[in-house]
Amino acid sequence: MTSNLLNICRRGLHTSSVRQQIIQSATPTKRICIVGAGPAGFYAAQYLLKNLSDCVVDIVEKLPVPFGLVRFGVAPDHPEVKNVINTFTKTAEHPRLRFFGNVALGTDVSLQGLRNQYHAVLLTYGSDQDRELQLENEQQSHVISARKFVAWYNGLPGADNLEPDLSGRDVTIVGQGNVAVDVARMLLSPLDALRSTDTTEYALEALSRSQVERVHLVGRRGPLQAAFTIKELREMLKLPNVQTRWRSDDFSGIANQVEQLPRPRKRLTELMLKSLNDQEKLSSSASKQFLPIFLRAPKSITEGEMEFSVTELQQDAAVPTAAIERLPANLILRSIGYKSSCADADISFDARRGHVRNREGRVLKVDASDSVDAGLYVAGWLGTGPTGVILTTMSGAFAVAKNICEDMAANALDTSTSKPGFEADDKRVVTWDGWRRINDFEIETGKAKGKPREKIVSIAEMLRVAGV
Amino acid sequence: MLVINTCRNTARLVQRSAWIRNSFPIIGPSITSRTFSLGLALRQQDVVNVTFVRANGTKIKTSGKVGDSLLDVVVNNNVDLDGFGACEGTLTCSTCHLIFKTDDFEKLPDKPGDEELDMLDLAYELTDTSRLGCQITLSKDMDGLEVQVPSTINDARAA
Numbered sequence: 127m128t129s130n131l132l133n134i135c136r137r138g139l140h141t142s143s144v145r146q147q148i149i150q151s152a153t154p155t156k157r158i159c160i161v162g163a164g165p166a167g168f169y170a171a172q173y174l175l176k177n178l179s180d181c182v183v184d185i186v187e188k189l190p191v192p193f194g195l196v197r198f199g200v201a202p203d204h205p206e207v208k209n210v211i212n213t214f215t216k217t218a219e220h221p222r223l224r225f226f227g228n229v230a231l232g233t234d235v236s237l238q239g240l241r242n243q244y245h246a247v248l249l250t251y252g253s254d255q256d257r258e259l260q261l262e263n264e265q266q267s268h269v270i271s272a273r274k275f276v277a278w279y280n281g282l283p284g285a286d287n288l289e290p291d292l293s294g295r296d297v298t299i300v301g302q303g304n305v306a307v308d309v310a311r312m313l314l315s316p317l318d319a320l321r322s323t324d325t326t327e328y329a330l331e332a333l334s335r336s337q338v339e340r341v342h343l344v345g346r347r348g349p350l351q352a353a354f355t356i357k358e359l360r361e362m363l364k365l366p367n368v369q370t371r372w373r374s375d376d377f378s379g380i381a382n383q384v385e386q387l388p389r390p391r392k393r394l395t396e397l398m399l400k401s402l403n404d405q406e407k408l409s410s411s412a413s414k415q416f417l418p419i420f421l422r423a424p425k426s427i428t429e430g431e432m433e434f435s436v437t438e439l440q441q442d443a444a445v446p447t448a449a450i451e452r453l454p455a456n457l458i459l460r461s462i463g464y465k466s467s468c469a470d471a472d473i474s475f476d477a478r479r480g481h482v483r484n485r486e487g488r489v490l491k492v493d494a495s496d497s498v499d500a501g502l503y504v505a506g507w508l509g510t511g512p513t514g515v516i517l518t519t520m521s522g523a524f525a526v527a528k529n530i531c532e533d534m535a536a537n538a539l540d541t542s543t544s545k546p547g548f549e550a551d552d553k554r555v556v557t558w559d560g561w562r563r564i565n566d567f568e569i570e571t572g573k574a575k576g577k578p579r580e581k582i583v584s585i586a587e588m589l590r591v592a593g594v
Numbered sequence: 595m596l597v598i599n600t601c602r603n604t605a606r607l608v609q610r611s612a613w614i615r616n617s618f619p620i621i622g623p624s625i626t627s628r629t630f631s632l633g634l635a636l637r638q639q640d641v642v643n644v645t646f647v648r649a650n651g652t653k654i655k656t657s658g659k660v661g662d663s664l665l666d667v668v669v670n671n672n673v674d675l676d677g678f679g680a681c682e683g684t685l686t687c688s689t690c691h692l693i694f695k696t697d698d699f700e701k702l703p704d705k706p707g708d709e710e711l712d713m714l715d716l717a718y719e720l721t722d723t724s725r726l727g728c729q730i731t732l733s734k735d736m737d738g739l740e741v742q743v744p745s746t747i748n749d750a751r752a753a
Contacts, residue, residue, distance in 0.1 A: 173676060206684030213680065357686075357712040390715035515716055516687055520677045 154544035162251030164194020166506025173527035227556030272461035294456020301461030487526030560592030649745030664727035
C-alpha cells in the first residue's frame, strides 16, 4: 500500500504541469507550513516535496536569511559542513516551495493563524536559548554563554554588540560538548587561519587584540563521559602553536577500561590517552594551551576565578565531594546546552526541558490529555532537545516528514477543504529571490577580503539589499 | 597520469555541478555534451556495475566509471537515497555510510584513515565492514559490487 502510494507520488513528480493541475483540481492542494529555515526545516521540506506530489510547502523564517545554525552555528573554519546549503538551495528552488523570510511566529504570525491557512504546520525553529549554571554572579559581564559567543563570531543579528572581554590570559569554558570545543578553537586558532573564513570582521578585529593564552575546558564527569566528538578533539590536537595538556589524575584507571568500550568511545579514549602519553614525552614550544579538565562541577563565580567542586563518579553521575578547586577565569563561557523558547502561547511546551511536547514529532495538545494535536508537528532540536550532528537532525526530520505523509494518507488530519496558505500582505517579507540578492552581495563583499562571504549583520541592511 | 587525473577530476566536478543545478534550466548544453562525450569514450572498458541494497532488501542497480567514488555513482545517477552525501565528500558527515560484504571489504585497496573512522564513529548501524562511500574509488575489479545502505539513511526510521 505504502509503496504503491510512493510510486504514484513519484510518478506525479515527473508529470507535466498540465497533468499536475488536473490532479490538483480533483483534491485540494495539501498546504504545509514549516516554521524555521534551518536544517530540520529544509530536510523535512525535501522529503515532503519528494513524497507528496500534491503538496506545496511554505517555509517561514524569523530572520531575513535562511539556513539557521548552518549559517549561525557551524564554526567558520568548518566550511565543508556548510556544503549542505547546496542541497537546501536545491530544495528552496523547487517549484512547489516558497520561502518567506523576516516573518516571526508569535509576532508577525500566530500559530492559530498558520493553522487556519495550512493543512499541517511543522515547527522547526530550533533552540535559541541556553541553559544556565544557576550560580550567583552569573549575570556579571565576564560570564557569557558560548551560544552568544558563537552567534557573535558568526554574525547573528543582535549578537554583534556582545563585546567579549578577551584582555585576560585565562578563559574557562564550562561544558565539554562540541560547541565548547568550537569556542576553544576559535579562541586559540592562529588569526591568519580565520581571516580566510566568513568570521565576521568585528570578531576578527577583537580576536586580533586577544590576550587569551589558556583555555580551560571543564566537565563534571570523567574522560569516558566526554561529550566532544573525536573529529573536534583531533582538530584541537593539530592546532598550530597550541599545546593540549591533560591531567594524568583524571585518567587513573581509564586505560584498563578501554578494551570493553564500544568502538566510538574506545577510539576517542585512545586518542586522549595517546595525547596524554605524548605530552609527557614531548616538549612543546607552543605559546598557547588547551586544558581539558574532568571531574569538576561549577560551584561559584568570583572576579577572575571560578570555583569548582571536585566530583566523584557514581553510576556515571558526577557527585560533588567536599574538596574544591579554583581555576583562573578572566572570562567564563557557559556551554552546558541549548534550549528552545516557546514562540507562541498555543504551543504545548515543556518549559523545564526546553522543548515542544511531542510523540514522534506529532505535537501533543496543550491540555493535559496527552493526545496528539492533529496537523501540528515538530522536528529538529525544538522537538528532540539540542543534541546530535547533522545526520541526527536529517534522519529525525525525514522521520517526522514521513509521519506527515502517512497521517495525510490515513486521513488523520483533514485535507478535504482547500487552504489559502500564507498571504504576504504589507509585511517586509524576504522571498528566495531576496535572499539570492543578499547572498550575491555577501559573496561579492567577501571577495575583496579573500573571504567566502562577508555576512551582513544588521537586519535593516539585509532588508535593504534584499530590496524589500 | 597527472593529466588523466586532472581530466577525471574535471569531469567529476562538471558532473557534480550538473547534479546540483539539474533543477535549473540555466545549465548550458556545452557542459552536458562534454560530460557525454567523455562518458562515451570511456564506456566500453571502464564501466563498473554497482548495486545498492536498501535495508528493506530492494536493490538499485547502477554503474559508475573506474575512478569514480561511490558517492559520485549515487550523485551522477540520481540514485534515490535521501540525504546521501550531505557534506559532498569532504569527510565532515557520515551520510554516505555503506556496509560492505566482508570479502569485498577486505579487498578494498585503501584502509580507512583516522578522519574517515572519526566520521564513521558517528554513523548509525556501524559495522566492522562499514566505509564512507565518498572514500571508495571504483576499480575494474569491483565490477558487480553490492553494498548495503543502512536503514537510517534511506528509510528514515530513526526519530
